[in-house]
Amino acid sequence: MKKTESFFDLVFQVVRQIPEGRVTSYGAIASCLGSPQSSRMVGWAMNASHTAFPPVPAHWVLNRNGLLTGKMHFSSPDAMQDLLEKEGIEVKNDAVIRFKELFWDPQKELSLE
DNA sequence: CACATGACTGACT
DNA sequence: AAGTCAGCCATGT
Known part of the structure; x- marks a missing residue:
């Protein structure tokens, strides 16, 4: 298990391009992957992602509802929310407040990059 | 090679 | 409005 991380790597790279607080x-x-x-x-x-290095900021990746779906996969179920709050992102009921405002579209942002 | 699983999404009931 | 079903594709057994 070393290569074949092409798809994973794509996701990892995109996630790592997410600006802080987004x-x-x-x-x-x-969609960005095609x-x-x-x-x-x-x-x-x-x-x-936990096998990837450097570690991927998965706490910035949410589902379409802005819910912290994968929080349970973190070191601690509350770690994800805690990290987001530290970033200045308000989290209520496992959901990001102003999700659409904080939403960062890789396809759009990376395209303009 | 075939089947089962998975941190999702959209549509249907 | 809430729950259920199917589709999607890569990884692991």
Whole structure:
């Protein structure tokens, strides 16, 4: 298990491009990769994020509802929310406040980059 | 090679 | 409005 991380690597790189204090969704990343339907692969890639290095800021990646779906996969279920709050992002009921305002579209932002 | 799983999303009931 | 089903594609067994 070393190569074959092509898809994972794509997701990891995109996530690492997320500006601090911003968030994005799995669907956005999937779309950026060219497969808006492969949102599952994005989540799957995040599952492997703990094996990637440097560590991927998965706490910025949420589902389309802005919910901290993957918080349970962190070191601690509350770590994700805590990190977001430290970034100045308000989190209530496992959901990011002003999600659409903090939303960072990789396809759009990276395209303009 | 075939089946089962997964941090999602959209549509249907 | 809330719950259920299917589609999507890569990884692991």
